[in-house]
Amino acid sequence: MSVLRDIGARDAAIQLRGVGKTFGSNTVLKGVDLDIERSERVCVIGPSGSGKSTLLRCMVFLETYDEGEIYVEGRLLGYSISDGTRKKDSEVQTANVRRNVGMVFQQFNLWPHMTALGNVIAALRIVKGMTRAEAEKIGREALETVGLAHKADAYPDRLSGGQQQRVAIARALAMNPSILLFDEPTSALDPELVGEVLEVMRQLASQGMTMVVVTHEMGFAAEVADRVIFMDGGSIVEAGPPQRLFSKPESPRLAQFLDTWKSRNASGSVSEITG
Amino acid sequence: MLDFTAVIAQLPRMAAGAQTTIWISAAALLCGAALGLVMCAARLSRNIFLRALAAVFVSMFRGLPLLVVLLILFYVPPNFGVETTPLTAALLGLTLNTAGYQTEIYRAGFLTVPPGHAEAARMLGFSRLQIARHIFLPQIFRVTIPALTNEAVDVVKSSGLLSIIAVTELLRISQQIVSSTYRPLETYLVCGLFYFLMSTAVSSFGRFLERRLTPKPA
Amino acid sequence: MIDFTAIAEYAPAIGRGLLVTIEICAVSLVLGLLLGLGVALLARLPWLPLRWLIRSYIELWRGTPLLLQLFILYYGGPTFGFLPTSYQAGVLGMSLYTAAYLAEIFRAGFEAVPPGQVEAARMLGFTKLKIVRHIELPQMLRLVVPPTTNQMISIIKESAVLSVITVPELTLTTTRIVSETFVVVEPYLLLGLAYWSVTAMVAFGSRQIERRLVRA
Numbered sequence: 001m002s003v004l005r006d007i008g009a010r011d012a013a014i015q016l017r018g019v020g021k022t023f024g025s026n027t028v029l030k031g032v033d034l035d036i037e038r039s040e041r042v043c044v045i046g047p048s049g050s051g052k053s054t055l056l057r058c059m060v061f062l063e064t065y066d067e068g069e070i071y072v073e074g075r076l077l078g079y080s081i082s083d084g085t086r087k088k089d090s091e092v093q094t095a096n097v098r099r100n101v102g103m104v105f106q107q108f109n110l111w112p113h114m115t116a117l118g119n120v121i122a123a124l125r126i127v128k129g130m131t132r133a134e135a136e137k138i139g140r141e142a143l144e145t146v147g148l149a150h151k152a153d154a155y156p157d158r159l160s161g162g163q164q165q166r167v168a169i170a171r172a173l174a175m176n177p178s179i180l181l182f183d184e185p186t187s188a189l190d191p192e193l194v195g196e197v198l199e200v201m202r203q204l205a206s207q208g209m210t211m212v213v214v215t216h217e218m219g220f221a222a223e224v225a226d227r228v229i230f231m232d233g234g235s236i237v238e239a240g241p242p243q244r245l246f247s248k249p250e251s252p253r254l255a256q257f258l259d260t261w262k263s264r265n266a267s268g269s270v271s272e273i274t275g
Numbered sequence: 276m277l278d279f280t281a282v283i284a285q286l287p288r289m290a291a292g293a294q295t296t297i298w299i300s301a302a303a304l305l306c307g308a309a310l311g312l313v314m315c316a317a318r319l320s321r322n323i324f325l326r327a328l329a330a331v332f333v334s335m336f337r338g339l340p341l342l343v344v345l346l347i348l349f350y351v352p353p354n355f356g357v358e359t360t361p362l363t364a365a366l367l368g369l370t371l372n373t374a375g376y377q378t379e380i381y382r383a384g385f386l387t388v389p390p391g392h393a394e395a396a397r398m399l400g401f402s403r404l405q406i407a408r409h410i411f412l413p414q415i416f417r418v419t420i421p422a423l424t425n426e427a428v429d430v431v432k433s434s435g436l437l438s439i440i441a442v443t444e445l446l447r448i449s450q451q452i453v454s455s456t457y458r459p460l461e462t463y464l465v466c467g468l469f470y471f472l473m474s475t476a477v478s479s480f481g482r483f484l485e486r487r488l489t490p491k492p493a
Numbered sequence: 494m495i496d497f498t499a500i501a502e503y504a505p506a507i508g509r510g511l512l513v514t515i516e517i518c519a520v521s522l523v524l525g526l527l528l529g530l531g532v533a534l535l536a537r538l539p540w541l542p543l544r545w546l547i548r549s550y551i552e553l554w555r556g557t558p559l560l561l562q563l564f565i566l567y568y569g570g571p572t573f574g575f576l577p578t579s580y581q582a583g584v585l586g587m588s589l590y591t592a593a594y595l596a597e598i599f600r601a602g603f604e605a606v607p608p609g610q611v612e613a614a615r616m617l618g619f620t621k622l623k624i625v626r627h628i629e630l631p632q633m634l635r636l637v638v639p640p641t642t643n644q645m646i647s648i649i650k651e652s653a654v655l656s657v658i659t660v661p662e663l664t665l666t667t668t669r670i671v672s673e674t675f676v677v678v679e680p681y682l683l684l685g686l687a688y689w690s691v692t693a694m695v696a697f698g699s700r701q702i703e704r705r706l707v708r709a
């Protein structure tokens with residue numbers, strides 16, 4: 001697929017070193033260490049308020065972090081260090097460091113005054129300065145990838161939630177990212193629409209996209225993730241391959257989290273999650 | 276009783292006055308839009324000084340009668356050696372007045388745009404200015420059309436006050452016609468008709484724009 | 494440079510002017526509320542000519558400058574043998590003007606009451622009149638508080654034009670002081686300050702009321 005960049009070496013895509021974050025007096029991230037390899041698929045799970053979204057947003061500096069360092073493709077994100085003190089980068093510098101990272105939001109965040117295609121090509125035109133023809137070619141390919149070529153001219157409010165989220169994915173893909181972050185991409189969707197979005201994500205995963213997905217879809221995590229990360233109280237409590245994590249949780253908190261999940265999804269059992 | 280003959284003879288003069296009303300109102304609305312957007316940006320900025328400045332500006336020009344603003348702008352500066360003409364005082368006064376309102380209109384419009392829309396744009400590499408221009412402005416404009424339409428009608432009506440400082444707009448011309456024809460009721464009724472037509476034209480245009488800019492069903 | 498002592502002796506006159514302004518605004522607000530509510534209620538009667546008449550009143554009064562409406566009453570009235578004092582013309586003009594705006598606010602308020610509530614009441618056997626009295630009116634009144642307080646501020650500001658038809662309110666008092674003393678800067682600044690403080694106070698008060706209503 002031509003919209004995606006070929007991804008080769010498995011050197012680190014994103015590295016977090018002792019990342020801490022507080023909102024006022026509320027410490028939301030407590031010294032998080034995490035390495036995301038290239039082409040790795042990482043799912044982040046954990047109870048509400050455990051800091052999953054904050055972690056993801058820090059990885060692209062939509063949220064500033066107070067402690068530690070985050071490296072995106074080897075480059076320090078959000079700050080520059082001179083004479084041992086660190087100074088916040090300008091928006092332009094930050095944008096440059098994270099230019100290969102795309103993000104998909106829970107609420108889609110499509111721009112309602114543009115068509116599906118308009119949404120997908122806006123950045124190509126405005127940020128990259130492409131001609132309309134060039135941009136539309138790439139934009140239509142991206143819509144094709146998510147199976148929505150026929151909806152190019154529809155405005156977002158004429159699309160179902162699942163279609164909107166797929167357009168949002170196409171919008172991120174059009175910029176040819178090597179890393180895609182997803183923050184609960186299916187949580188705002190009606191149950192019957194979840195599948196179509198997960199299907200697109202599976203397809204991306206199979207093509208070697210580096211993905212970090214915050215999700216409550218345990219089935220998806222079990223199937224697609226190379227590694228699942230369980231967060232609680234602002235820290236990574238446990239991490240590992242999904243089979244191990246879901247069948248033999250080491251920490252009582254993860255065990256309890258999985259139990260709660262199972263009782264809420266009465267039909268689900270661990271064996272079902274892990275397939 | 277009612278006798279419109281004298282007034283009808285003066286219709287061309289009134290039309291000329293209406294023309295002045297229209298261009299002054301349009302100029303004030305446009306300048307007010309520019310100033311209002313700047314003030315709105317200041318009101319939303321992270322700089323506490325700018326925020327305070329914009330808040331005072333809004334409170335002041337929404338709290339002061341236009342008439343008083345005009346009196347101050349026209350009569351006070353000469354005492355400090357700054358000469359004013361009725362027209363500059365008028366344009367400035369109307370502009371400041373509508374800018375105060377437009378600031379609040381734009382701010383309310385801005386608040387209807389979910390922050391996620393800007394985040395999505397930032398993630399794609401948009402600069403702050405590009406976000407303002409391509410993400411916020413079109414959306415703000417769309418949701419604020421009804422309020423802006425009302426504001427435009429208000430400005431047209433308020434411009435009648437310029438007669439006080441001798442700007443020869445519609446109401447001033449009507450006063451002059453009254454003093455030569457001695458037909459106040461007839462003259463002012465016709466004058467009212469002119470204003471009513473202008474207000475109606477403005478609100479119809481606003482509704483037209485609103486319909487045009489509402490995304491059409493696919 | 495700026496020296497308010499020059500006009501200190503006029504303080505009582507300014508105070509009287511302010512009182513006249515407040516008085517006229519209060520009277521016009523009350524009359525405007527009553528008339529506006531009456532008009533909004535009448536507009537709900539299923540009688541087209543009446544609705545059409547009311548619509549024209551609202552559009553005409555909202556579509557023309559208050560100053561012009563005052564001119565028509567004050568200078569045009571005599572053509573019909575109607576000879577109001579400037580004060581009477583002022584109160585009448587302001588009330589009619591305010592009522593037109595308030596009627597429109599009330600109409601929108603009525604329309605904002607969810608139709609399901611009216612249907613529910615009808616299913617419970619409420620008569621039409623009882624629905625208006627017990628369901629629509631109370632809700633509508635709550636919905637219209639913010640626009641009505643805005644309207645109050647508008648009234649105070651608009652009242653300055655009463656000076657043009659020589660109602661002895663705050664602005665006229667001030668311009669008279671200016672022409673008597675030839676002191677320009679201080680009286681006008683004081684005038685601005687007076688209006689600003691009154692409108693800011695009303696704005697503050699109405700924000701408190703609105704906040705309380707939201708909590709209730």
Ligand SMILES: Nc1ncnc2c1ncn2[C@@H]1O[C@H](COP(=O)(O)OP(=O)(O)OP(=O)(O)O)[C@@H](O)[C@H]1O
Binds near residue numbers: 026028046049054055
């Ligand atoms: N902008 C903010 N200002 C203040 N506190 C915040 C902000 N964003 C998040 N928080 C707090 O940080 C904590 C972690 O929030 P976060 O959104 O990261 O949790 P989460 O794991 O994504 O939860 P969920 O599953 O509900 O999305 C919560 O206590 C939340 O209240």
Ligand SMILES: [Mg+2]
Binds near residue numbers: 184
């Ligand atoms: Mg979250």
